[in-house]
Amino acid sequence: MNNDTITDYIFQRLPETERLDFERAMAANDALRQEVGELKKVWKLLKNAEPAADEALDNSFYKLLEEEKGNSKRPVIALKPRINWGNWARYAAVVASIIGAFWAGRQTASPPIEYQTIAAVLPSKTTAIDVPKAPAIVAQKPQKEAVALKESPPAVAKQIAELRKEMQMTQELVVLSLLKDESASARLKGLSYATALNQPANVVIEALIKTLREDESVNVRLSAIEALERFKIKGVLVGQLAQSTEPIEQLTLIETLLRLRAKESLPALKQLEEDPNTDQSVRLAARNGIDELRVEI
Template structure:
């Protein structure tokens, strides 16, 4: 199993207990892997989705965007370092003043001029270093420019993150569409699982889910499609899809699931079809009984 797939299944809680424990041990021993898992979990929380890897091109695009965000953060950190280091220069002035004072005192001791002249000379020499601008003032002068640079850098990083989230959302939708076209039923089931976490259904994704419900040859996949679409039951096209499937479904488990969904969503338009099922002698007795109970629930 590939690394990214393991991380996604771990974050979605799809691993068995033994697999989960083994992967958590691996995370404790592998810091880069843990950082990558934490990063994916943070992104998923923000955009309501997990990253998957349907092909190499999509993976390259995603990680390139992540690298760009990391580079911007590194640039911002590097720009802040000179500002932090600047106040340290102030500590050299006291030492320089002390050394200058000792030197002047030694020199004055050898002069033969009057004490008054020596006193004036000492005061003049000692005050010269103090006339220079303190490092705090230099920092204060440079602070507005540094703050402006930091704000610009932060804005750029925020724009990059917004772009990353937008492109990640598009990537997630493409992943769902790609998995639903896979020949493997397991891959199609995974695509339905990822689709259930999308904050909204784009028209193309909705059409793909409805097509899966209507045409997929595997009943487990169709049942999973019902569960996924149920979360978007307020969408008129989803409600129409359930009504249409009630007419065509022929296997008992799927018929039961569709009927329960129609009742749960309070779709009154299903009443005529349910009544027809109760009157059709060719329909399985269990379905006829379920339809009768559903009619009572919808008319309460």
């Protein structure tokens, strides 16, 4: 086994297929499993050993920034003492919902209003200018407007598509920001927002996978399972079933994989069923799961 593969696996940088291959190799090799287990433990501990910045650092930076702004003598907007990313996420969510409401309003109301307004204005203009020449003007102007009107639906559709794209990007940013939050409740909120996304970007899916594999809170991991089920990321869930040691997480994964009819989970289920160290209820659920999936084969 290549050393790079081991570190890439521990750093969660292996592509999905290679990761599954590596886990299969690990399952068949006790020495490798032990080595990876030990390295993984040290790697996790290292993350906990990261001290945070304190208020004194914040204060000195913002003082420095104020001084620098004074030196540059440019008109600047007053800076808040510090940025609160939690608040930023909340504001972004509000902005996203306003854009959404605006979009919904546009979609339901705009076409009839545009047609009616133009119909009311045009006749008054043509009759007020010059009666004898009216037929020519009338014939020309509405034609122009008609062309414009014919062109407007694609333009509106384009605007809507752009708005929709912006809204999706904002939502994704909010999700990514919340998933990185130190508070478990914020991460749970992020997962709940993620579940509501339609076809999220790969970066969001990757963040969900990372949360499932690395988050310390079991509740957060359970929500991550739910989010990944929504996007039908079966392989990752199967991989997590082979790794997990928490009975509640194992049971949730089994139920989820059964709902997804993931036959590829059979080896992992079999392993759980046969492992004497696994919780009895999990072994039973694994047994039932195997039966259920085999019936469909």
